[in-house]
Amino acid sequence: MISKINRKIKIIKNKILWHLQKPTIKVDGKKGLEVTFLGSRYGGWNFIKTSNINTSTMISIGAGEDISFDVMIANQFDTQVILVDPTPKSISHIKEALKNIGRPASTSFSETGRQEPSSYPLENIRHGQILHEKSAIWTHNGHIKFFQPPNPNDVSHSITNIQNNYKKSSEKNYIEVPCLTIDEIIKKYNLTEIEILKIDIEGAEVHVIPQILNLPPSLLPKQILVEYDGILYPNKNYIKMCLDCDDNLRKKGYTCVHQHEKNNFLYVKP
Structure with a gap:
């Protein structure tokens, strides 16, 4: 009972802090671009549909x-997809x-964050088209602590421990996983x-984006789809880093053309 009350208090507190601290990220509009949504209601993303994706x-x-x-x-664009996740x-x-490669879907997407294969x-x-x-992804190569979510039924771990208010607990509430830089x-x-870089890494995006922007011009993604997770877990330091990322993306020639819900943003580069 007490834990339920504490969770509700935390949710209310975060909502208040979000309204007080939420970053203002300017969305410049679509400017004739064809914004398309693909995926489930939970895990889908908006992107710009162009012939370059093929x-x-x-x-x-x-x-x-x-x-x-x-x-x-x-499936639709014959795109090579590299999934990056050690969870x-x-x-x-x-x-x-991936055992079902070559087969059509036989069930519908669920409304939750877990889809049936x-x-x-x-x-x-084709086999080998989707790699895992x-x-x-992090700022160095090696190994890193991957903090577990408060709810053991959830899947998302975090390098920044964002779901636990960024606490670096001494308790064994983490696993160690290999980490690589974008390079x-x-x-x-x-x-x-x-062509497309999608980033949904529970608060670590503000640490990784600066490295991505240091890539040679020819390797900079044409579209960056990013979830600024820390917007939902208010923290002044995160908000500053989030705004810095947005500013640096624009300095590299990116335009923010779409926002989905509170914290999903689509940046494109000519």
Whole structure:
């Protein structure tokens, strides 16, 4: 009973703090661009539909148990997709889902964050078209603490421990996972271009985006789909880093053309 009350108090507190501290990210509009939504209601994303997506490469950082967007991009556009997620539940989910390569979906998407492997349309996908990098993306190569969510039924772990108010607890509430920089991922998979980069990594995005923007111009993604998770977990330091990321993206020539819900943003680069 007490834990339920504490959770409700935390939710109310976060809502108040969100209204007081929420960052203002300017959305410049679509300007004739064809914004398209693909995926489930929970795990879907908006992107700009262009001919460049056909047979291109997408890196999807943070997969969880809903890879509906990634699968549909691969299935419709013959895109090479690299999923990046070391979460144990995600590893199991992706393994089961990819067993159905070559088959159409036999069930519908659920409204939750966990999709049934049978719900993915994989009929046009080839073996090897969707790859799974079982590492976290971070600012260095090696290993990193991956903090568990408060609810053991949830899938999303976090390097920043965002779901636990960023606390660096001494308790064993984390697992250790391998981590790679964006540069190392590009080298490992011999990438020469990135059409779409999706980032959903529970608060770590503000640490990783600066490294992404240091890539050579030819390797900068044409579209960046980012979830600024810390917007939902108010913290002054995070908000500043979030605004810095937005500012630096614009300095690199990106335009924010779409916002979905409170914290999902779509940036495009000509």
